[in-house]
Amino acid sequence: MTPEEQKERIRQLSKELNQVEYNLTDEDGAKDQLLKTIEWRKANQIDFHPVATKDNKLPVLYAVRGYDAIPDSNLESVPGVSEAVLRINKYMGEEVEGYHLACNEFLHRVVMKDCSKKAGRPINRETVIFDCTGMGWRQLHMPALNFIRAIADCDQKYYPETLNKFFLVNAPSAFVYVWKIVKAWLDPGTIAKIQILGSDYKDALLKQIPSENLPSFLGGECTCQHMDGGCVPSQATKDNETVSTAYNTQIMNEAKTSDTVRGPSFYE
Secondary structure (H helix, E strand, O other): OOHHHHHHHHHHHHHHHOOOOOOOOOHHHHHHHHHHHHHHHHHOOHHHOOOOOOOOOOOOOOOEOOOOOOOOEOOOOOOOEOHHHHHHHHOOOOOHHHHHHHHHHHHHHHHHHHHHHHHOOOOOOEEEEEEOOOOOHHHOOHHHHHHHHHHHHHHHHHOOOOEEEEEEEOOOOOHHHHHHHHHOOOOHHHHOOEEEOOOOOHHHHHHHOOHHHOEHHHOOOEOOOOOOOOOOOOOOOOOOOOOOOOEOHHHHHHHOOOHHHHOOOOOO
């Protein structure tokens, strides 16, 4: 990236930030983080990572509902999706970092831009609900925690201030001990956005999310009857390429030369 391109990207981000209220106490630190993020994206060719749109018709990496930029879709075991994505959706594997990166790019380059257009103002944060139903010590072993640590580190460095609220519901008793470990890896500002709840979570969720947008199994009214499997469908694994990236090799290579396959830019 040339110095002129860096200045233009900084100018575009500054324009967006001026429309949002931030408690910025360390301007030099914020500028340093921005420049490191731009360099990280360049070194890892993040801008060439494909994201699903209605034009390229790539399979989505998680279920989406209600956007203009992409039709309502479910994660399905089609050939374009790597085997890792389907396995991560059920378990926790080494490829989770690549999957998480792909989801972040889709979130910023497609979903949030669609939301901003509908709202008439910048939308650059998300609310996450993580349902721990069925989880126990088997899913909370140290390798899994180390992957969580790597994800948290990536988000805090390169996708800062993306999280609005994080609700962890149906938390098992084992998570009390795990939380003591995880908290040490998180920024204090991130910790303040996390709310850990047991089975009595409905009121807390409805204070943040309209009932019509909250799945019925979490206490809301949404059922997504127009989609097979409802709000959160399951997947059946077929023959999918075993690679560390979210999409198969063919799609990843096509994204390097095709604007359509690559999808919208992060900075547009």
